[in-house]
Amino acid sequence: MSLAVTLSRAQEGVAAPQVMVEVHLSGGLPGTSIVGLPEAAVREARDRVRVAIQNTAFEYPNRKVTVNLAPAELPKDGGRFDLAIALGILAAGNQVPRERLDECEFLGELALSGDLRGVSGVLPALLRARARRRRVVVPRANAAEAALVSDADVRVADTLAEVCGWLRGGQDLDTPETASAGGDSTFGPDLIDVRGQLQARRALEIAATGGHHLLMSGPPGTGKTMLAERLPGILPPLTESEALETCAVRSVAGHAVDPALWRRRPFRAPHHTASAVALVGGGSQPRPGEISLAHNGVLFLDELPEFSRHVLDVLREPLESGSIVISRAARQCTFPAQFQLVAAMNPCPCGYAGDPRPRCHCTPDQIARYRSRISGPLLDRIDLCVEVPRVPLADLGAPRSIYDEDSATVRARVIKARTHALMRAGRPNGEISTRELERDCALGAAERQWFEAALERLGLSARAYHRVLRVARTIADLDGGAAALERSHLAEALQYRRF
Known part of the structure; x- marks a missing residue:
């Protein structure tokens, strides 16, 4: 059988739709054609892949090679499909086993020497592959990025020869070192x-x-x-x-x-x-x-x-x-x-x-x-x-006075107050919907009358009305998470609308 299929992923915004790389070897004049809406960098892959395979001591098929990138309506760009195309050609020519290709996805650009070069958009591809529970092989240049997805099954390689040896049952490929769980979230000016x-x-x-x-x-x-x-x-x-x-x-x-x-x-x-x-x-x-x-x-x-x-x-x-x-x-x-x-x-x-x-x-x-x-x-x-x-x-x-606080002190208050909002609506006050605003920003009769009169004097719009309420809700959360908004919260929120 001279047909092989490998899997890769395209880049479409922050999405990473799956691409099936279908390779077929047939009789006729030797040559390589790539179909499936490829852009210039993908069409040029036929020359990169051919030389990389030859420089890796494999045989490039002396037959007509047709590479189809499916789905055809999805535009494909960049060199991210080089590794998948090369492995598909080698599998179709029975130089690497087809069986292990079904459980993996491959990303990487090939140098003429057969080395793997890093590509952009690896992280979205890993997140999608993780959801499908697939193993992903990426260039070592993308190892640091791949390490961020701690529970993904990722392998990194330096060359096409390493990947082929692994598929043949040789030495296992390296896994990226897991990134720090916390990272440095507080670094910066104080x-x-x-x-x-x-x-x-x-x-x-x-x-x-x-x-x-x-x-x-x-x-x-x-x-x-x-x-x-x-x-x-x-x-x-x-x-x-x-x-x-x-x-x-x-x-x-x-x-x-x-x-x-x-x-x-x-x-x-x-x-x-x-x-x-x-x-x-x-x-x-x-x-x-x-x-x-x-x-x-x-x-x-x-x-x-x-x-x-x-x-x-x-x-x-x-x-x-x-x-x-x-x-x-x-x-x-x-x-x-x-x-x-x-x-x-x-x-x-x-x-x-x-x-x-x-x-x-x-x-x-x-x-x-x-x-x-x-x-x-x-x-x-x-x-x-x-x-x-x-x-x-x-x-x-x-x-310095007692009011000259450092970032850690202020951040502790911010986290405490935001916790009230997250427990109440599941999101910060600046992002709550109008319906959630009506539910969480209850006003007494006297406060509502005073607030509406103040809005009328300031000539604020309906959007500004809701934004002032969101700010007042935040001020109330900083004030201990009061359930009902008080006039002091509304007055402070209104003073920030002056421009």
Whole structure:
């Protein structure tokens, strides 16, 4: 029989659909053809595979070789199918046994020497293969990434010859060393470095507890970036499933995954010249953008009004849905984007509006135009807006006060308060639905009357109404997890809607 089948996996967003590599040897003029919607890099595999097989001391069939990558409607790109194609050709020619191919999946690009090179998107493929209880063979260059999936059956190899020897019953292939179970989830700048800014620190703690979006406004050099960089350090540690989701996005993007920091929440800070595609992802072969690379972490946009308004407005949908769908003529990919937005801006073009010293020379029209670069619908989706004023120089050199807490102290309060939300709704307050909001944010008659009057005076939208309630719920959780919202919780939440 001159037909053999091997299994591999394609890359489609963060999904990894299975691909059957069918190889058939027949009579006719010698040659190799690859069908099944392959793109250029896959079509070129016929030359890579042929030379790699010959340099591994195997015989390349002097027959017509037809390779079919099924399903045919799924686009295939990259060199990830090289190993599966090579093994299929060798099995069809009875040079390696077919029986052991049925229980394995193969990923890897072949060098002309027969060495295996690493490929992107290995982690999503391993997660899918684990669900199917299949063994996966990957290049040693992907061993660190494969080690993150502790209960997956993975083997790593350096060369095609090693894999063939293993299939023939020779020496067993190595297994990747298991990654640290905890990783380093708290590494990073500490909140103790920030002096003063009690209101901003309070807003940061509320944002961390409820997963709320935060906008800080203030003159240059007041600590806005310092505060934003310290937000990941006070967030609760990632669960294993969240960490694997985050690493899967990095894997698809072709970024290296550090086994020592795989449980650390991502912090992405794109420059204000970034395009919309860089932010949300795209390309003819869709790749994740900054919002997906910040999945389960923080996306920090410094100098917010300097971003193009079009670029900022593309954030509106993923802020609500927690995902981004990228559609192109040939394919459509969905990437996760459950990120926490933290933004910083100056109050005016020169940066000194409202400063006690008369340093600002901007006209009211200039200030209005500067702030209008941020659309109202985007601001409506930001839960907390806080001013970060200049810290007096005398306070910078003064001894630390009891309010200058470190990240570990604040993180303990955040975890305790978020536990209330998780026990109540199974998710942070910033992500609860409207129905859950009505259930968990009960207001007394007097509180409701006062709250509705305050909303009317401020002219807030229905979306803002629900967002204020979510923030108030978080404040109540920090206040001991009170079942009913009090006026003090609502008043504090309302003060963060001023912009």
